[in-house]
Amino acid sequence: MATLERFHNIVDGGKATAASGRWFPSYNPFTGEAWAEIPHGDATDVDRAVIAADRAFTGGDWPKLTASARGKLLHRFADLVLSEAERLARIETRDNGKLFAEMSGQLRYIPEWFHYFGGLADKIEGAVLPMDKPNMFAFTRREPLGVVAAITPWNSPLLLLAWKLAPALAAGNTVVIKPSEFASASTLAFAELFAKAGFPKGVVNTVTGYGSEIGQSLTEHPLIAKIAFTGGDATGAQVGAAATRHLKHVTLELGGKSPNIVFADARLDNAVKGAVAGIFAASGQTCIAGSRLLVERSIHDDFVDRLLALARQAKLGDPAEAETQVGPITTEAQLKKVLSYIDIAKAEGAKLMLGGKRPEVPHLAQGWFVEPTIFAGVDNRMRIAREEVFGPVLSIIPFSDEDEAVSIANDNAYGLAAGVWTENARRALRMAERIRAGTVWINTYRAVSYLAPFGGMKRSGLGRESGMRAIDEYLQTKSVWMNLAEDFPNPFVLR
Template identity: 75%
Template sequence: MALTRFHNIVGGREVAAKDGGWFASANPFDGRDWAELPHGGAADAAAAVEAAHAAFTGGDWPKLTATQRGKLLRRLADLIERDAEKLAALEVRDNGKLYAEMLGQVRYIPEWFHYFGGLADKIEGAVLPTDKPQMFSYTRREPLGVVVAITPWNSPLLLLAWKLAPALAAGCTVVIKPSEFTSASTLEFARLFAEAGFPAGVVNTVTGFGGEVGPTLVEHPLVAKIAFTGGDATGAHIYQQAAKHIKHVTLELGGKSPNIIFADANLDDAAKGAISGIFAASGQTCIAGSRVLVQRSVYDAVVDRIVAIAQTAKLGDPMDAATQVGPITTMQQRDKVLSYIDIARADGARCVLGGKRPDDAALGRGWFVEPTIFADVHNDMRIAREEVFGPVLSIIPFDDDDDAVRIANDSIYGLAAGVWTSSIARAITMSDRLRAGTVWVNTYRAVSFMAPFGGYKKSGIGRESGQHAIVEYLQTKCVWINLADDVPNPFVMR
């Protein structure tokens, strides 16, 4: 079967890798290769950065007013909405997540471009009061320059939009490095920028493997900022390399999020929230509620409810509307998830559901893992401390509010948390005490283009979405103007 071939966009042109190499992308549902992507290297990364720098410093992009930039973003939003079904189908073939979820995400993506398109001409400086006689001082907010956006394989276009929309609204230019496992939808999406009217070079792509293109992208002297979503080990390496060159960074990294169920909660809703937090997207989300903390007095009842729902989950073709749990995106990740299940058993956790590959022969070629639940987990077990990134849930008992906070915060991560309670006082108090960038109360996995998103501790640096996000792509300049007719003593600081 012939593979579908995609090309990078560099300087407004569709290009292959400079050395002519290609690599394949596989469909997680059946394990078969279906697409070919340019196998880029250091020279390809440098060319993309140079194209972005040329567009930032010359040509039509810097001549546009902020209002004109906003109109381009809104035009792009309309094109994404038009092509949502095609883009979502590409994502499913690449990462194996449910078509219903991917289509919902892609149809929501235009809101980021509408929102930041409207925000583009609301970037304001200020006239400063000053204690210096006959001096006038004001500030300007200016774009950083070339931004490298490095995206993961679990939600490629959504997480790209979180970076692209504010960066472009701020006036930056961008080089996109998608995951080598899920590059196809990004390359198809990048073709829309020319149709929307963006000048050549404003948005560029480079595909390939991190070790081959990553160092050039992170260390290139023309790059001003790296915006990365992915694992904390890779994020730490990028942070170290960026620091050597004094570059700005936004890092959205891993999580081991606690989903806390109190005895006074609606237990049926809480059980559904636990399911949503871990088995939606097959657990392949940085905000996965992979630790469910349950108050001891209702522990057995909640475990029973969660197991009863999870054991009905339908595994299958992610393009089928009836499917509820799809495959793991890569074979390597599937094997990693299975290894963590073995570790949990060895550490003494009690497996009450799943724990293996499915027996269904129809799923045999795909990279599936059964929804898996471990009960009686202690927070010092590896299954409770390390990010599995798969459909594996740890259920941990707690005694009271203080115990819940202690267990929840006892983690190197702090991306998100959930609280299930009927008490408004407890909802507010727990939200205050939890060390997490996002806290959901009586819900889980809600995000918005209006709401800032990011982590505490090793879950990251900076914020994406909301008005906070555009600040991450701006720098402040202070201007001083002397209004006096003469220049005072030049040897004394004004």
């Protein structure tokens, strides 16, 4: 048996194993075999990491830094990430099965978050207040919250971590990172770079292990001031409840069942590509997946034919190879879940048009693959149209007019993203206004930027990541009053 590569946590500026000495395996989704070992942490490891972060926040070099100096550290870290982009991308591809072509692009783009928020670090300003009370001078200060717990999923660990880390650190917080137990390796390699960039010890720490064993210890720890979570809505609800119970700040970026809406006047070839990008890119393992394709009835059959022709060409294979377009499902449990939803759709009466099974190809047999799958004849009341599958499974739903498209799009518990394909600018703007989603793409799909706020409505979450206002999620406001009068007035009445 091949020796497994070992990754270590970063705690208080140094590498750390689990206090228990235990490890757990991480699996390569392309081969189905273990390739790495990750520290198997417990509540003791959580406490160690949180205490280190709190110590760094309340003393030491980090709080002594000026805001400009914090920003320069973030710029230095961004440059270091860029220099390590290919290595980190290969680790992430091996660990979660995402295409190297996409991961390498993400890793070269991730530094922009640290440059952007590094530039904002010394733009955090308070204000002098125009007071209505004589002889009073008052102003506000905007201050960091304290220790932030950043909890990330397995589908895009480093990108979604950057969305949390960059504003949290720019605001002056310290951080404890809990990556998914299914994809921890790239996060641990990433965290090593903070010491190399010159960050004081304890500012960024990691703790790895199973959520069922350490999740509660982390979210309920008394020294944690904020929880920034990305993941499923059921777990997010539990995290939100814990945050409320313990009066912690919280940001939740949760699931989606996003509508991708094609009108008859759209450029159909572009819309077909957009539909494929929305659901089969990243093997459908993305919270913004356009898993509900709404097609105007007058073009429905023609559009489906074009879509099938393009989807049939999708090349499944080794995610490390440049020509691969669809990689494996990240975990074996998720593979089983995706296949179960395909069975549910068939039982509900949806018409299977493409895929619907594991590929019958010898060199893919050991991996956790599902063929790109398309169902037509879907009713929005079916489970396949209402619940998040998180896999390469598309439901096609016809609509007659704009009002019906809006009604179907909004008739769902989620509200993370949506796509609209039309050449009518007025319709595009109307749809953007009427759809209940945190992001609406018009004539494009699956685009993100450090400049654009991202987050959901309804069960898709609370708060926003990216964009200038994201830093506000990691700050609190303090009011400071100063009496300028020589004498103190009556002490028995409210000033």
